[in-house]
Amino acid sequence: MKEYAVGIDLGGTNIRMGIVNRSSHVISPLSFSSPQGDEKEEEVYENIYNHIITLLEENGLTLSDIEGIGIGLANAIKRVRNLDGSIKKYLGIVKSNIKVINGVNLLVYLRERTGLKILLENDVNVGAVGEYITRKDKVSNLVTVYMGTGIGGGVIIDRKLYFGSHGVAMEVGHIKVEYDGPLCVCGSRGCWESIAGGAGLVNRAKEGIESGEKGYIYKMCKGDPEKITTKMVFDAKRAGDPFGERLIERAINSSKMGIVSLINLFDPDIVVLGGGLFHAQKDILLAPIVNYVRENALSAVRNTPIEISTLGKWGGVLGAGSLLFLDI
Numbered sequence: 001m002k003e004y005a006v007g008i009d010l011g012g013t014n015i016r017m018g019i020v021n022r023s024s025h026v027i028s029p030l031s032f033s034s035p036q037g038d039e040k041e042e043e044v045y046e047n048i049y050n051h052i053i054t055l056l057e058e059n060g061l062t063l064s065d066i067e068g069i070g071i072g073l074a075n076a077i078k079r080v081r082n083l084d085g086s087i088k089k090y091l092g093i094v095k096s097n098i099k100v101i102n103g104v105n106l107l108v109y110l111r112e113r114t115g116l117k118i119l120l121e122n123d124v125n126v127g128a129v130g131e132y133i134t135r136k137d138k139v140s141n142l143v144t145v146y147m148g149t150g151i152g153g154g155v156i157i158d159r160k161l162y163f164g165s166h167g168v169a170m171e172v173g174h175i176k177v178e179y180d181g182p183l184c185v186c187g188s189r190g191c192w193e194s195i196a197g198g199a200g201l202v203n204r205a206k207e208g209i210e211s212g213e214k215g216y217i218y219k220m221c222k223g224d225p226e227k228i229t230t231k232m233v234f235d236a237k238r239a240g241d242p243f244g245e246r247l248i249e250r251a252i253n254s255s256k257m258g259i260v261s262l263i264n265l266f267d268p269d270i271v272v273l274g275g276g277l278f279h280a281q282k283d284i285l286l287a288p289i290v291n292y293v294r295e296n297a298l299s300a301v302r303n304t305p306i307e308i309s310t311l312g313k314w315g316g317v318l319g320a321g322s323l324l325f326l327d328i
Helices: 041-058 104-115 123-135 192-198 198-210 216-220 232-238 242-266 276-280 282-296 312-324
Strands: 004-010 014-021 026-033 066-073 077-081 085-093 116-122 141-149 151-157 268-272 306-307
Touching: 004 041, 004 312, 014 041, 014 312, 026 041, 026 312, 041 104, 066 104, 066 312, 104 116, 116 123, 116 312, 123 141, 123 151, 123 268, 123 312, 141 242, 141 276, 151 192, 151 216, 151 242, 192 198, 192 242, 198 216, 198 232, 198 242, 216 232, 216 242, 232 242, 232 276, 232 282, 242 268, 242 282, 268 276, 268 282, 276 282, 282 306
Parallel strands: 004 066, 066 116, 141 268, 268 306
Antiparallel strands: 004 014, 014 026, 077 085, 141 151
C-alpha cells in the first residue's frame, strides 16, 4: 500500500494536478491551461503525462512510488462493473465540455504509458470523495449536493463511492420536484435543476420577462432577456422585487424537497452542500433548507448535520487522487 497518488481535475478552462497523500493533503498543486480545440489529441495526453512526471520528479518521486492516477471531469461516465462492484471496463463519456480530451482515451493512454492503475470519475463524484476523505475518521455515509449551472450530487455508502449499474447514480438535478414543471435540458419536465440550478433559474427569469414582467430584473437586463444572470435574480429577491422573490422561493422550495428526499433515502452521517451558485448565495439558500429538513425529514434523520463545503479549488485534485485510496 503506497502513500501517494496523483490527482487530476480536468476543467474546461484549466487542468489542475497534484500529489495526494493518505493524510488527505494535496502536495505541490499545479495548474495549466486546458486545450482550446486546435491541438492534436495525443499531444494533449503527452503534455499531461509530462506534467505528471515533472511533478513527481520535483518531489523526489517516481511512478513506482504512487498507487495510481485519479482523473475527475465533468459529465457522467458509462462503465461496466463486476459482480463485486469493481470497475470492469469504461465505455465512454455521456457528454463532455472539455475540448480535444476524451476521458476514456486519456485513461487508456496513461495506463499504457505508466503501467499504473488509472481511475476516471465525474467531477461531482470526485467532490464527494474529497468531502468524505477529509472526514473519514468521523463518517461512513455521506451525501453531497453541488449547485452551480446545474445541480449534481455524489454519495458515499459504507465508505464506498456509489456509481449505480450504469455509472450515472446521483444525477440529483433530475429528481422530479414538480409534476409537469419546466422543460429540462435532459428532455424531461419538473427536474430540480430546471428550477434551482443557475441555468434553470435564468431560463425561468427569461420566461417571465418575455411574458411581460417589468420589475427589477427587467431594469437590470435593460429589457434584453439574454443578459439575465443568476446574480440579477438573487439581487432582485434582496431588493424585495416580487418576481425575483417568486423565482427564488420556487427554487428554494425545490431544493428543500430534493435535499430532504436524499436524507430520507440515504440516512447519511452528513450532507455537504457546495457549488458556485450555492457558495455565492448561501446567505439566502442555507437556512431555509436546514429549517425544512429539521421540520420535515423523518424523525430518525431530522438532525442530520448539513455543512458547507470548504474544499476550495483544489478539492477536485484531492478527490481524484483519493479515488486510489478507496475500495473501488
